Amino acid sequence: MSATANSTYVAPVLPTDGRLGHLTQEQTVKLQQFWVRLYDIFDGKTPFDQTAPSSFKGQARDEEGGDGAPAPAKTGWFGRGKAASETGTAPAPRFTGAELHKTFWKLTMMDHPDLIVLKFIRARKWVLDDALKMFLNALKWRIVERLEELVELSDVELDAKYPKFIEQMRIGKGYLRGADPLGRPMSVVNTRLHHKADQPAETIHRFTLYTMECGRLVLPSNAETVIVIFDLSNFGLDNMDWGFVRLFVQCFESYYPETLGVCVVHRAPFVFWGLWKLIQPLLDPVVASKFVFTRNNAELHKVVPRERLPIIHYEGLDDWKYEYVPAVAGENDCMKDVAKKEELLTERHALEARFDAVTRAWIKNADGKNNAERDEIAKEFREQYARMSPYVRATSLYKRWGVAVNGEVNWTYNVKDQ
Incomplete structure (x- = not known):
């Protein structure tokens, strides 16, 4: 029997409206107007908020209520705390248009610049003032989060700076593997392997951002979005980490908008649904609409073809097993x-x-x-x-x-x- 004979995969129809290569004349005008405003910022012609919002740094990443739930409303679910200047630590950074211009080009990498900015424009429903604010905040965030070091440092150097960084990869807690027939890379998160106390909070924070940036490398030119599979097999309350959830949502809502294609929550146990009632109302409706729940492997095969899933654990057809390949001398x-x-x-x-x-x-x-x-x-x-x-x-x-x-x-x- 051929591998695809019994395929139950249902190929989605991806939207083209507002995407590169499919813009209407009106949308192209909006794009041109966005570039006008962006260059005015880059050139220092238009004033803008030069400070980093307090949600970037100076926040308590692990603020939680006594029951492990998100923090009370006064600090915000995303952990928005006081700015660094309010806490007596280093003054909040200020950014120039030239700095943001430089960061923009580092963000672009191998992509068409229009592809990058269109994601922010679509995320803000073509309201250019809102899109520009969102985009500038994302550029500031990339500077404050030092994303360049995640690109420039080796696994060994990152492990030295952030203890147990390599361990996250070694055990296969989260990784990128394969793509669906539309070219969308798949990111697998094995929640059963995560215990909040097993590594510093900063390490899991940096590892998450590292995976996000690696995901951009495996995006082919014909794909704009990714598939995230949260494998909740054997999930328990001790595997829950609100800090990670906050970061995940924040990234796809604010800093990598229009990048999440679908988020598959696989094999969610009964205990998860109580947590979901807390999470769902706090999600942006667009992001929330990307969540799909699969109770078993048969349902997962409808979202991802069996030939793209490992035999082990997912009853796929791909004879593959995750293995961390360590760095070798001279590779850099x-x-x-x-x-x-x-x-x-x-x-x-x-x-x-x-x-x-x-x-x-x-x-x-x-x-x-x-x-x-x-x-x-x-x-x-x-x-x-x-x-x-x-x-x-x-x-x-x-x-x-x-x-x-x-x-x-x-x-x-x-x-x-x-």
């Missing part, structure tokens, strides 16, 4: 080649300047017409980033697996017939 030697790195960074900045120049010319007349030259330059970003990546990014587990190499995403499945 390219990062020591300062001359080559500077050469590639100079090349990159020239590409960015070209895109900026063409875009500035394009937005002078908000006519709703696309600019093919911008699209051609954007294509060069992916190719150039693939060549530059070994010099600016430490080798990840996914490169060692052979998945994310030279800008290409290549998942392999050892499919067994039933």
Whole structure:
């Protein structure tokens, strides 16, 4: 019997409205207007809130009520506490438009810049004032959260800085594996392996953001969203971590908007449903609509094809088992080649300047017409980033697996017939 003969997978129809390559003239005008406002911020022509909201730092990440539930309303469910300046610690950072411009280009990596900003515009229903505020906050957040170190430091260096970082990968607590037929990468979170006291809160925080950033590397050019599978097999109250839940929701609502394709809650036990009654009302309706509940593997196979799921545990058809492949000596030697790195960074900045120049010319007349030259330059970003990546990014587990190499995403499945 062939592997797909009894497939129960139901392929979703992904929306195209407001997506790159499918913009109406009116939506393109909105995009042009957004770029006008963004450049005014980057160039220092328009004042903006230069401080980081207190929810970034100076917050108690693990604030909880006495019963382990989210904190009371006075601090907010996302743990919004006092700003650092209010707590007597270091003053709150202030950001310049130039800093945010630089961070924007680091965020873009191999993507079309329009793809990035359109996610924020759609998330705020095409209300440009709201979208701009959201986008600027996300850029500030990336600076305050030091996301660059998660890219530049090796597994070993991250483990030295954040105790038990490698252990999170070694035990397979959370990882990226495979993609659905639409190219959406899948992130698996094994909640039964998580116990809040087993590692510092900062370690799980950093590991979560590390996985988010790795997820961007395995997004092919034809996909914008990811699938998250929360495996709640053998889940108990001792596996619950409100700090992680807050971060997960905050990321997909505010900092990686329009990135969650579907969140599968798999094999939720009875004890989970009491927690869900606390979580659901606090979710953005758009994010909440992405949650799907599968009681068993047969139901999971309707969301993800069996040939893309491991035989072990999920009764899939893929003969694969998670294994952490540790770093090897010399895998990051390219990062020591300062001359080559500077050469590639100079090349990159020239590409960015070209895109900026063409875009500035394009937005002078908000006519709703696309600019093919911008699209051609954007294509060069992916190719150039693939060549530059070994010099600016430490080798990840996914490169060692052979998945994310030279800008290409290549998942392999050892499919067994039933």
